[in-house]
Amino acid sequence: MPFALYLLGLAVFAQGTSEFMLxxxxxxxxxxxDVSIPVAGHLTSAFAVGMVVGAPLMAVLSRRFSRRSALLCFLLTFLAVHIVGALTTSFAVLLVTRVVGALANAGFLAVALVTATAMVEPDAKGRATSALLGGVTIACVAGVPAGALLGEVWGWRSAFWAVALISVPAVFAIARAVPAGGADVTGPSVLGELRVLRGPRLLVTLLLGALVNGATFCAFTYLAPLVTDVTGLGSGGVPVILALFGIGSFVGVAVGGRIADVRPVPLLVFGSLALLAGWALFALTAAHPVATVALVLIQGALSFGVGSTLISQVLYAASGAPNLAGGFATAAFNVGAAVGPLCGGLAISAGFGYRAPLWVSAVLVALALAVGGVGLRRASRVALGAP
Structure with missing residues (x-):
């Protein structure tokens, strides 16, 4: 893999830390x-909405610039709003910085996905995607706990300063290592790319990505109360469980990236079946600490292994939409990241307890398997010339 890919991963690490550290x-x-905790929670919702809306929008706007220029513009904007966020004493200003930061994050990731796959051979998109998304998994393992520790020792503003500081070397690295190129004026038009993105295979893959990622973040969001109230490990066990999930996700991305380019369908089918069984087993055995520790690690690996493979399949399916594919992949996965926790929260509010999000995750994966099965059957009929 080109070294520039890992430099893009450094920026993705900073952005992943920012997204999850709140x-x-x-x-x-x-x-x-001086606001209530529910009002402060709107900062997370604002970031999620900004990611969903911003990914395709920023991908369209970035067509006017070279990929290096677009990446630098998005990263510098991301850096600047974190400095403003660290300095402000106004909640309204902080809320605006989260929305703008999410737009910049979405635009960066959309362009970075396309840039990463353009740096490698046409049949290596899976490995390129896994190298880039490794930054997100490392953020889960190290960045988020570190942000929480900084907030506890020096206050929440120090975490914002840390994200800005990490972004600085990424700016210089991208300026030096990512090929300059030019604006894509000869490629397909926006309308042409949108027509490609309406293809049945691509729409199915985007839906699968939203469902699998929804399952992942439904369970991940409520791991803390599950660990304390059901497993009985206490608050001290929460960081360990979250770190184990992050370690599993890193392993899943690394291993999945090597398989995704050569055997994507078996990986998706068997990986999703294992995910379904794992979420159901986790729900049934969540009261046992040993089972919880083992299944958090396994489910983290399976979730991100399947999820990163689906992203690479979006990029394969949307080769005719080189500028917008990354944006739509980013948007679909963030739809899942927003809808999954919402469904889990509704299940808890309905009185089903903290195991309920695990069952919701199992249902979402089951829906993904059903949708994927219909898609494969349809593709097989088309390949055989059936009407």
Whole structure:
């Protein structure tokens, strides 16, 4: 893999840390800026909405610039809003910085996905995707706990300064290592790319990505109360469980990237079946600490192995939409990241307890398997010349 890919991964690490770190900072932000905790929670919702809306929108806008220029513009904007966020004493200003930061994050990831796959051979998109998304998994393992620790020792603003600081070397690295190129003025038009993105195979893959990622974040969002109230490990066990999930996700991305380019369908089929069984087994055995520790690690690996493979399949299916494919992949996966926790929260509110999100995750994966099965059957009929 080109070294520039890992430099893009450094920026993705900073952005992943920013996206997830608020879960450990909301209480401090609410107290410091004199708002309620539910109001402070809107910062997370604002970021999620910005990611969903921003990914395709920023991908369209970035067509006017070279990929290096677009990446630098998005990353510098991301860096700047974190400095503003660290300095402001206004919750309204902080909320705006989260929306703008999410737009920049979405645009960067959309362009980075396309840039990464353009740097490698046409049959190596899976490995390129896994190298890039490794930054997100490392953020889960190290970045988010580190942000929470900084917030506890020096206040929530120090976590924002840390994200800005990590972004600085990524700016210089991208300026030096990513090929300059030019604006894509000879490629397909926006309408032409949108027509490609309406293809049945691509729409099915995007839906699968949203469902699998929804299952992942439905369970991940409520791991803390599950560990404390059901497993009985206490609050001290939460960081360990979250770190194990992150370690599993890193392993899943690394291994999945090597298989995704040569055997994607078996990986998706058997990986999804294992995911379904794993979420159901986790729900049944969540009261046992040993089972929880083992299944958090396994489910993290399976979730991100299947998820990163689906992203690479989007990029394969959308080769005729070189500029917008990454944006739509990013948007679909963030739809899942927003809808999954919402469904899990509704299940908890309905009185089904903290095991309920695990069952919801199993249902979402089952839906993905059903949709994928219909898609494969349809593709087989077309290949055989059936009407």
């Amino acid at each position: 879960s450990g900072l909301v209480s401090d932000i609410a107290r410091d800026l």
